[in-house]
Amino acid sequence: MILQVDDPCDKCEQMLQPFLDRVLTDEERQAAELHLQSCSYCRARYRFEEKLRMFVRQASVETMDPQLKLKLAALRTPL
Amino acid sequence: MSDTAHDEARRLAEGARDRVRFEEEALDLADQVYSVARHLSGSKEEAEDLVQDTYARAFRSWRSFTPGTNLRAWLMRILTNLNIDRGRRKQRSPDTQPLEEGDYYLYNRLSDALPETNAQEDQVLRRLSQNDAVDALSAVPHDFRDVVVLVDIGDFSYQDAAQILDIPIGTVMSRLHRGRRILKKELADTVVGDGQSGGGE
Secondary structure (H helix, E strand, C coil): CCCCCCCHHHHHHHHHHHHHCCCCCHHHHHHHHHHHHHCHHHHHHHHHHHHHHHHHHHHCCCCCCHHHHHHHHHCCCCC | CCHHHHHHHHHHHHHHHHHHHHHHHHHHCHHHHHHHHHHHCCCHHHHHHHHHHHHHHHHHCHHHCCCCCCHHHHHHHHHHHHHHHCCCCCCCCCCCCCCCCCCCHHHHHHHHCCCCCCCCHHHHHCCCCHHHHHHHHHCCCHHHHHHHHHHHHCCCCHHHHHHHHCCCHHHHHHHHHHHHHHHHHHHHHHHHCCCCCCCCC
């Protein structure tokens, strides 16, 4: 039985979030990029994650009731 | 008018002008503040109350804001403190809970449920609706959700989120990573069904 302690895709998966957050060291980022170049499995998942984040952000935009805006303005100190 | 009375009048006028400017700048940010508040609290009504209380307090204590610093983060700090004061969370954060799906989990679950063997990310993503995202987010436990909402929706830096929530930056990072994974697990469960119970449509 082969113990895959160092599966490169597992490593790549662990770097996904810090990679997209741009907090990897140069070395780590290069290692991830090198792996991504040759691995379509990880590449698809990285692209998905990037799009997912955008999707969640857009889906979460909530517009405020105009009434609330008026109430907030009414809280201002009278001149 | 004597010189001192004149100075005094001018100082008052300047103070009033600074306050007006502060209030206007704060109000310009209201949409963004509300959007974040909506996801930090449980309902539209709660979010509206929270935003009103935040602005009432901000207008009262405007002098404690340092001009030139991040007003949006300053407002958000008031808001999160109020939110916590309301006792919305006394639950201990489940930091040590074992569950952990990896970061590829959602993609794998969604693509497994697609008939094509060669599913593209776009097709996978198309399986998600706006409501799915909002519902999944609301299912993430508060401590994690606060960080995910501030960073991924509010677009605050790790540093800002740390100051707003008054927690160390390392905690921001670990909660963010964990929170995003929980979010993806929730999304997968919503869209494909939770695990074993024969998902797929």
